[in-house]
Amino acid sequence: MSERKYWNEEMETKSYEEMSDIQFGKLKNQIHYIYNNSPLYYKKKFDDAGVKPGDVKTWEDFYNLPIMGNKEMEIKSQKESLDRGDGHPFGTFLCAPVEKVIGMTATGGTTGDPTFSYIYTVKDLRINDEVWARVFWKAGIRHGNFVANIFAQSMHAGGWPVNHALTSYGACSIPVGAEAGTDRILRMLNLFRPAAIVGTAPLMEHLIERCPEVLKKSISELGIKILLCAGAPGAGIPSVRKKLEDAYGAKIFDSAGGGQGAHMVSCDSKEYYGMHMNCADYFIWPGDLIDPETGKAIQIAEGVIGHAIFTALEQEAKPFFRYAWGDLHQVFTKECPGCGFRGLRIRIVGRADEMLIVKGVNIYPTAVKGIVNTFFPRVTGEMRIILDEPGPDVKPPLKLEIEHAGLSQSELPALRDIIIQEIRNKLEVRPDVKLVAAGTFERAGGVSAKGTLIEKRYKNS
Ligand SMILES: [Zn+2]
Secondary structure (H helix, E strand, O other): OOOOOOOOHHHHOOOHHHHHHHHHHHHHHHHHHHHHHOOOOHHHHHHHHOOOHHHOOOHHHHHOOOOOEOHHHHHHHHHHHHHHOOOOOOOOOOOOOHHHOOEEEEEOOOOOOOEEEEEEOHHHHHHHHHHHHHHHHHOOOOOOOEEEEOOOOOOOOOOHHHHHHHHHHOOEEEOOOHHHOHHHHHHHHHHHOOOEEEEOHHHHHHHHHHHHHHHOOOHHHHOOOEEEEOOOOOOOOHHHHHHHHHHHOOEEEEEEEEEOOEEEEOOOOOOOOOEEOOOOOOEEOOOOEEOOOOOOEEOOOOOOEEEEEEEEOOOOOOOOOOEEEEEEEEEEOOOOOOOOOOOOEEEEEEEHHHOEEEOOEEEOHHHHHHHHHOOOOOEEEEEEEEEOOOOOEEOOOOEEEEEEOOOOHHHHHHHHHHHHHHHHHHHOOOOEEEEEOOOOOOOOOOOOOOOOOEEEOOOOO
């Protein structure tokens, strides 16, 4: 007997249009909920815009609402709440009584105050578990599997909420965490031989390099069959996918979280057809796109690119509502050629604030990395874009430093030339490329495990 295709057959098989009706019904309730339960934040935002909850009668009314959340607004709201003596740092857009909060994670905090973006009530945690279950099922994780969690664990959304989801799904999490460092992660993988790893693609790339040193064998010998990547770009870049696939002998699934338990995941197809939005009954994402320059709504259609605005439809604790994450998404509305999925699919184009402009051409760091990685194994895959001045405008040439994988001096000029040529062909910008020794750049690991592609060689004023 063949097993079922989806975890939640009913919700994961709907088209974008069918889903829109379900979403709008929930949206109307959610607007009343946040308006009535967050007098100092959401009610104020609606009042300032001169809109009452009952005024939102069509999708157009919704798209015309102002942006009601972003990182800055969140930090301000947290500060207001602390100043008022609310007794918690969750901010004035906490919509549930604080007694109902049963969990939290935070983002940032290495340079400034952390933001407590994902706060959970019992219901919110149930949504988290349901959404992850759909992702786990689609990625082929099954009950009873060992799953190594190598996301950062400390206050991180990839930490306990993922472990909780795995437990409630019926799989066994090995919560080793990025903080443990690559040596300990590899030893755990060797002990458990898990069916799957969940974590960031840059850290998984790094494990390939470290495995022969630490375990005296290649990573393919560990028998890991599924790599479920999220939290950092990589698994959507064809050359990175191929590198991971070949090195592990595993299937790669690309997932991205919009926060608050929302996740999309790519399908089992050999070709990459983007991430499939299979929890649209809980979140408006990526169905709300705006032009990053004008802030005007973009009509959802095959292939359009825009700044994705996020709205949670059922969240209780601290629901995001028209929240601007800063991610640029390309959206696909046609049925997935790989698996027949009928909802929206996306490709992450880059961060709106990481976009660089060279001679009027928009350059995304992940696109550069994608091209560099096609030269693996002659390069390690580690690289940096060097900025001498703050972006987004870059005085040409675009400077790149790329690690070669131990080539001899005589081999370097040819590699350098061909990388320049390839980037020029694909991105229409001629970079300045310096090849540096393997191991020059710090690897993804430590707290964020996100990796970085930009090195700022200027002083922040
Ligand atoms: Zn598909």
